[in-house]
Amino acid sequence: MSNLSYHCKWRIELAKQICEKVKIIEGVKAIVIGGSVARGYADEYSDLEIPIFWDKLPNENTRKLIVKELNAEYFYPYNYEANEDNVILQKNIFLILLALNKLYFPTFKWMYKSLETFKIKPENIEQRFRDIFTYPPKEAYENTLVIIMETLDIINEVYPELNTSVILSKLKSDRIPHDNPVNIWV
Template sequence: MDHQTEWRLDAARALAEKLKGKAGIRAIIAGGSAARGYADVYSDLELIAYWDRVPGTEEKRVISGELGAVHRYPEIDHGHESALEIEGFPVDLWHKSITEEEDVLDRVMKDLSTDLVDNNVVDTVRTGIPLYGEELVQGWQKRTEPYPDELARRFLDEYLPHFHLRQVQFAAHRNNPAAFYNILSNIHSSLFIVLLALNGSYFPTYKWMFKRLHELPAKPENLEWRLREMYREAPTDAADRLREVLGETLELVEAQYPDLDIDFPDTAWTSHCRSGSLTVRLIRINRDKEMD
């Protein structure tokens, strides 16, 4: 455990000791970057208290006062209530009901929701470090251990069609960096979701994309370096590199889900990669043809 993570977890334990005697609090976890082992010098501390009921605003205000906390954001900010500062350090203190959390787990684990907010909640529970009410939290974590195969398939169905290269190629050749990097970033985000699904990993937010990619076993070789290079090299070269990465990712999809039959909407200038029953169409630009 590195220093940035260790001292944040020590602070979380001290705060949990002050919170766990409150009537109605059934469990407390440290979540976020510290729990995932991703903390750096810029990280705050995420602490989640689970209640047997929804606590009121006044009750939460009293707790914040007892912790010696001040609010980091003004009242008009949606994060005002949870974003605190305690002894000069930023702490996000969330208050949730047990019913609320179990409803989210049901939506993902039973109903197979691909909502990213719900899936982030599941990842937070899965990686959270119990500080109080260990039995309750560990029961939730046990539920999240078998990543549903059908959930992975739903993510693939939803995000693989985003692997389109036509518009990114247009933006690269038209010397339109604003459009190019916007499209590139969107495709990177979809690639991340696809690789999470392939590896049975829940969504940690895009903020931790590279940290989580580093942990995934099934991915194109040298992926993190290749993605970063796309923001440093010429847009036309980056578009070519993107095509290679997406093609390798689709090979991984076909190897793991040979029965998956995905047909991408066709436009001009396509190149077909067919292996087994998976048909994928990576949109290419024929540089000999006039651009739209």
């Protein structure tokens, strides 16, 4: 740890403090540090990614307990409508469609061009993906959600033995937005 930057070190120490509070919550199986901090690349602009692995998906009460234990608040509402999130969703859908089409990963740089060649995909997805960035945030979110639902339908058609009900229930659940930024320690 001695050769890590100052920005990595203090984020790792904060992650340890957070992990101490979260690891006691029922159902937590593992907690890791991810992203640039885990790779030793963190700078002053880096966030702190702490994926939590569960024996089953946490319910709303468990999520509220975590927020309470950390003396935190939700930074983003669950249905955050940012373009950055749409890019992440598009990349994830792209990876799913690659798998469904049994194709190798060509890099994200060629995502739209590659989508044109896919046999298994939502109709006109390459143009719909591009169009999303021209819509107001709420409309972009709604259109992205439609593409996700269409992709899940395709998964169910191609692999009916897969259970996508957990994903569907998450997508259809109403969430309470929290407008204030994270404040871990007071």
